[in-house]
Amino acid sequence: MFLYIPFLLAFLTVVVIALGWRSLSNKLWLASVGVSLWWFSQHIQGNPGFVL
Amino acid sequence: MDRSIVFTPRDPILPGGVFLNCVCLLAISSCLGLLLYFQWALQEPLCPLCLLQRTGIILTGIGFMRNLRFGVKSAHYGMAVIGALLTGVSALRQLALEGLPGQDAPGAVLLGMHFYTLSALFSLVALATIAGLLGVKSAEYPATLVLMQMAEEPDIQVRTPWARITTCAAFVLLVGAHLTATMAACDPGICDENLFGRLQLQAGNTPIP
Numbered sequence A: 001m002f003l004y005i006p007f008l009l010a011f012l013t014v015v016v017i018a019l020g021w022r023s024l025s026n027k028l029w030l031a032s033v034g035v036s037l038w039w040f041s042q043h044i045q046g047n048p049g050f051v052l
Numbered sequence B: 001m002d003r004s005i006v007f008t009p010r011d012p013i014l015p016g017g018v019f020l021n022c023v024c025l026l027a028i029s030s031c032l033g034l035l036l037y038f039q040w041a042l043q044e045p046l047c048p049l050c051l052l053q054r055t056g057i058i059l060t061g062i063g064f065m066r067n068l069r070f071g072v073k074s075a076h077y078g079m080a081v082i083g084a085l086l087t088g089v090s091a092l093r094q095l096a097l098e099g100l101p102g103q104d105a106p107g108a109v110l111l112g113m114h115f116y117t118l119s120a121l122f123s124l125v126a127l128a129t130i131a132g133l134l135g136v137k138s139a140e141y142p143a144t145l146v147l148m149q150m151a152e153e154p155d156i157q158v159r160t161p162w163a164r165i166t167t168c169a170a171f172v173l174l175v176g177a178h179l180t181a182t183m184a185a186c187d188p189g190i191c192d193e194n195l196f197g198r199l200q201l202q203a204g205n206t207p208i209p
Helices: A005-019 A022-043 B016-040 B048-070 B074-099 B115-139 B143-152 B162-184 B195-201
Strands: none
Touching (some): A005 A022, A022 B074, B016 B115, B016 B162, B048 B074, B048 B162, B074 B115
């Protein structure tokens, strides 16, 4: 259920940008980036998949 | 007011920034549409890293959309760069997990390349394009001065920017379609409630692609 949260935040961001609310769209964009990075951090904790 | 002391516009004044941002947003919208086509029509299965790449593509588009809605600014290009970097990093991660020689590489192929390879290329192209657009921006007449001059001359009729509105509306619709598609396809295999525990269990072994 959590993997669509970045999409939900991104959708809210584009709607808020279309409405012209600059400050709120900044916050939503930051939240969307933060959640995406958090999800990505879950993946880089494991084996990198190759030998350096 | 004569602002020639403050700024002397180059000749000719380039009006290309908004147009080029429209083109970029349309290109990103077509990428999103293509991904939807592969998911819905060709039943391409989802995976967490694919979803992260899509989020990165959307975040790149958000930078361009802000340029169209709030005016062309370097900060908006910075947002697009962050989105492109997120796309590239997650694509390279998936490439390292699945696409190296000797590894099994599942998934659909377009133009002879898997989608994570295309996402990595998208990231590179987006970064190069944004670098070019920043160059165009620095050569253009500052948008702030244009707005100040328009405020001083209220008689000038401003046309409704239908091209910008249509481009942004298409992007908003596609992001909404991706949200719907992700929610609909959110099966236990990719985003169940136990995903946190599953990720931690697999942290020492092969992670989920």
